[in-house]
Amino acid sequence: MQDLAIIYQDDHIIAINKPAGLLTVPGLATPDNAFDQLVHQHPNSRVVHRLDMATSGLVIFPQSHESLVRFGRLFEQRKMTKTYTATVAGIVAEDRGEITLPLICDWPNRPKQKVDLEQGKHAHTQYKVLERRLDLQTTRIELTPITGRSHQLRVHMQQLGHPILGDAFYAPDAIQQASDRLLLHATTLEFVHPFTQCPTSIHCEPDF
Structure with a gap:
């Protein structure tokens, strides 16, 4: 069991830093997950969104039904700005x-996704370079998903010709083995708080 760091807490939500390798919610083959750990100490916790098991970073858990409804609306209406490193x-x-390459499930290889220009769903990612490491031939990059397709950031970076280090699904073997984990982290969540109407920013730096 991995310890969960609480990054932000108010009367309506708790935001944690989910470690890489931990599911957000219960899975069939892997019982350990962030939600079950949190609910032991905060029994009113609800699930409103999730991160891939391999991705670390910020996850919000509403603390009431009304909070679930209001924060769910923020995600549905794309009023929750998410940035990743x-x-x-x-x-x-x-x-x-x-x-802006459209994505569709790669059914024979699910849960992998793939680009499909005819049948894929619209997917939109913005990126900004943070640091170029010429010595390591790597780039540290900020990613902002405008849409929220499964594996969107991972596939889009692969299609750009720059797969994420440690990506067991979309990177060649040498790039997979360059890190013992996927180097993708949910760094910032920004929104107008649906209870206080105050602009709110929650930030958590990655450990890589």
């Missing part, structure tokens, strides 16, 4: 950019 293979040339 990643380390990718190679040197990304452009300082900023956007990727």
Whole structure:
């Protein structure tokens, strides 16, 4: 069992830093998960969104039914701005950019996703270079998903030619083995708090 760090707490939500390798909610094959751990100490916790098991970072848990409804509405209406930090293979040339390749489930290889220009669902990612490491031939990058498709950031970076280090699904073997974990972290959540109407920013730096 991994310890959960509470990053932010008020009367309506708790935000934790989910470790890489821990499910957000219960899974069939892996019983350990962040929600069950949190609910032991905070029994009113609800699930409103989740991160991939391999991804670390911020996850919000509403603390009442009304909070679940209001924060669920923020996610549904795309009024929750999420930014991620990643380390990718190679040197990304452009300082900023956007990727709008549509995605669909790769059914024979699920849960993997793939680009499908005809049947895929709209997917939109913005990126900004934070640091270029010429010595390591890697780039530290900030990713902002405008849409929230499964594995969106991982597939979009692969399609850009810069897969995320440690990505067991979408990176070649050498890039998978460059890190013992996926170097993708949910760093910031920004929103207008639906109870106080105050602009709120929750931030948690990655450990890579």
